[in-house]
Amino acid sequence: MVTTTYTHDNLRQRNYALGSLLHGIENALFFFVILYFSGAVNGLFFTDLNDLERDFPMARLMWYPIYGIVLLLGFRCLPQLVRVAIFTPILIFCVLVCGVSMLWSIDPGITTRRSIALLMTTLFGLVLAARYDWNGLVQRLALVFGVLAAFSLLHGIIDPTRAIHNEINIGSWRGPWTEKNYLGSQMTRGLVIMMCAFAMKPSRWWVWIPLGVLCFGLVILSTSKTALLACLAAIGLFVVLRIFRRFPVLRIPVAYLFLAGTTTLIGLMLVAPDMMLELIGKDRTLTGRTDIWDALIRSIKEKPYFGYGYGVYWMDQLGPSYYVRLQLQWGIPTAHNGWIETWLSVGALGVALFALHFIWTFILAFQRIWRGGSETYFALLVVIVFFVFSLSESSILQQNDLSWVIFVAVSAKLFSFEKPYWRNKPRENYFTQQVWSAVRRD
Numbered sequence: 001m002v003t004t005t006y007t008h009d010n011l012r013q014r015n016y017a018l019g020s021l022l023h024g025i026e027n028a029l030f031f032f033v034i035l036y037f038s039g040a041v042n043g044l045f046f047t048d049l050n051d052l053e054r055d056f057p058m059a060r061l062m063w064y065p066i067y068g069i070v071l072l073l074g075f076r077c078l079p080q081l082v083r084v085a086i087f088t089p090i091l092i093f094c095v096l097v098c099g100v101s102m103l104w105s106i107d108p109g110i111t112t113r114r115s116i117a118l119l120m121t122t123l124f125g126l127v128l129a130a131r132y133d134w135n136g137l138v139q140r141l142a143l144v145f146g147v148l149a150a151f152s153l154l155h156g157i158i159d160p161t162r163a164i165h166n167e168i169n170i171g172s173w174r175g176p177w178t179e180k181n182y183l184g185s186q187m188t189r190g191l192v193i194m195m196c197a198f199a200m201k202p203s204r205w206w207v208w209i210p211l212g213v214l215c216f217g218l219v220i221l222s223t224s225k226t227a228l229l230a231c232l233a234a235i236g237l238f239v240v241l242r243i244f245r246r247f248p249v250l251r252i253p254v255a256y257l258f259l260a261g262t263t264t265l266i267g268l269m270l271v272a273p274d275m276m277l278e279l280i281g282k283d284r285t286l287t288g289r290t291d292i293w294d295a296l297i298r299s300i301k302e303k304p305y306f307g308y309g310y311g312v313y314w315m316d317q318l319g320p321s322y323y324v325r326l327q328l329q330w331g332i333p334t335a336h337n338g339w340i341e342t343w344l345s346v347g348a349l350g351v352a353l354f355a356l357h358f359i360w361t362f363i364l365a366f367q368r369i370w371r372g373g374s375e376t377y378f379a380l381l382v383v384i385v386f387f388v389f390s391l392s393e394s395s396i397l398q399q400n401d402l403s404w405v406i407f408v409a410v411s412a413k414l415f416s417f418e419k420p421y422w423r424n425k426p427r428e429n430y431f432t433q434q435v436w437s438a439v440r441r442d
Helices: 002-037 040-045 057-061 063-076 078-086 089-103 108-131 134-158 180-200 202-222 225-246 248-271 273-279 289-302 322-328 338-371 375-390 402-415 436-441
Strands: none
Touching (some): 002 040, 057 063, 063 078, 078 108, 078 402, 108 402, 134 202, 134 402, 180 225, 225 248, 225 375, 289 322, 338 375
């Protein structure tokens, strides 16, 4: 009897040790894949800053093992993954439209390759949504962005000739990325995630608050105006949500103040746009972006319904983008607007489908203010920040892009009605009515 008990105890200990080892390996793989999707590794090792158009075959080959890891991680949580995918049919259809666009693409080979990359990128977002609850997802993203922020700071100190612009945008930090706006947008997302991690785990304030301050400081060093405005808007919205949820008696005055401030800001932009843009160091062209958009509208009119095919508009130097580049006299790499980029790729069909999905996602995130837990901050802020950057970056339906991964993960959780995350009470179904005292504790 003693021997049997001893054997069972040993077996249980070995199984526990093996389970802990596999869990640790899984977390390490998730960390590595999230980090790789941030673009920092490619920007650091597979980019020639003197020739940004130079092709590095190894950079493309490196994505194959990443996709293999994504498939492996997806197989690990296959039942949950299938459930999450079933709940997001519009998103899946958007991705399928990008793949089907190979039928009318001006370069079917590139469209096929990039559509597969988009599929794997979207799949990774769904895997994150399926594998982790709200807190697990936020804490892991916060860890990755914390590492990126710390590395960007050290990189700027140790290797300023690489990490800081010294030809154009002199003095602006870019970190391990190729351009200052990339650092600004990534650190804005980092700040949002640090605030959300703090809301979910206030006991770790000594980690998340300093890292959030570091992210904000890097946004300032990047001199990206869009990122700075997004940061200030995110901080303001976080404070409003905090007051709205913790102090129910202040909900009405806070809502009125927020509405009044937003209305005043919009009114000033309409009445005195030059003055408002000058305050942030911009002009009416938004650093030439409106000129790009005006030129691209002509291309959209040529193929308005289905576009030129996913991911091919800018590839051929003598293709449809030639006249836009010729007109503006510089090698424009993207549309600098996610909605226009999507229209060029898959036409009005793709834009309409994604617009429907995005509006629905925003409504589900907004409803969490009353029904959700601490995850409300994360869901709402991620959706709003994604929209803000989609107006100046080609971030919608983008392959190998971390911002798209995060948006997909949040959207999938909202559509599958993921349980709220409450710090101080048992988990409840999303549709369970929450008592006021629980809201105040949050």
